[in-house]
Amino acid sequence: MRFTSERRLDDAVVEREFTLGEIPGILWTPPSVPAPLILLSPPPLGLRKTYSRLADRARHAAADGFATAAIELPGSGERPRWPAAERALADLRGALEAGGPVGEEIVDNLILPLVDRAVPEWQAALDALLGLPGIGGPVGYSGGVISIGTRLAVVEPRISAAVLFAGSFVPRAILAEARRVTIPLHVLLQWDDEGNDRQAALDLFDAFGSEEKTLHANMGGHTGVPQFAGDAAAQFFARHLK
């Protein structure tokens, strides 16, 4: 892990850009250290395009005493293009435009390779981040592509609690993995999310094996998560990571 820039935001949060091998990332740390860490997995639009939303969440988390870190997903942002993923996305868009149901094969081709590549990258990032002075356990995960968060929650024992956003297609294989998740979960569902299958989200929530799991459903579309829902997710982390 190599830091490439550092600046202090006006609320004394330190924002550092880094690269981990070829993967770009951003680390935000609060003034009070050592701080527990929340992994802030971006949506697959790239760190640059989602920077303002991520930084906003990072600064709220810092006010609660948390460090946060985001890394670029494979094929996103400024990372090398991933032709197979682009073809899978084109197939999905084609199916959506045709108005028919989206076949399982299309969902599998889009999501499973992304999960297979992204999860070890998050684990490598965790190795590096937990070695930094100022970062202490426990670790939370808050993220974008719900299948990545599901797999991480199964395979990565250092993650103690997760906030997941229902809002992407979920392969049947991930639904099966969900039964093996046991950490506390806080799942956000935008009830009228135009790009999301509500029933699939409810099925996934039902499948999680966790004894403590909470679903917060709110009105509005994909990016319309209300402020009070963000506050509730922050309270979930405060309850479980402190």
Add this chain to the structure above:
Amino acid sequence: MRFTSERRLDDAVVEREFTLGEIPGILWTPPSVPAPLILLSPPPLGLRKTYSRLADRARHAAADGFATAAIELPGSGERPRWPAAERALADLRGALEAGGPVGEEIVDNLILPLVDRAVPEWQAALDALLGLPGIGGPVGYSGGVISIGTRLAVVEPRISAAVLFAGSFVPRAILAEARRVTIPLHVLLQWDDEGNDRQAALDLFDAFGSEEKTLHANMGGHTGVPQFAGDAAAQFFARHLK
């Protein structure tokens, strides 16, 4: 409204029992007045049997600056027996024991007369309570039988926000009324509630016409609402009634 007893609880909350005509009720007021009011509708088990849960919610609400009041539902507790309601309940139990689906007629016979009788009683209680010194608007409703809360939210403009518990059978007629509800709603659903049809609860949530409505689903059975879910409901009232 006639007060029949008064005692001061150890946290300085004043608990007064009253009768409104023949209806028994309890009013809890915090030390700081005038206080906004939350109507605390009990489950149909009677005020005595649910006293400890109601008093616990009342004291938490008082700590947040709210007065709370509960009245006995028709046919419950020490109120006169209501043979038609008892027959309807027996029919429901028979259908549940037979293991088949519960017919619409059984649900209608059980719930609609209860709603028709209870709602005007709550409105009369509201008339009396809002006339007391120490009670000020706005008014919230937090309650047990979700069909009663739904009808009240439609017909009673003095209620500004409601916490509803998904956990009872819902007639089709109430589902239609739900579309006319416009106040902010916070709906609690116990995901594994043995006496509740989860899909019916989700359908009712979907039907509410409110621009702000939130569903909080948690694990556990009917009476297993976790403490943090109660806290979230309290924050909802704090946001809307202050």
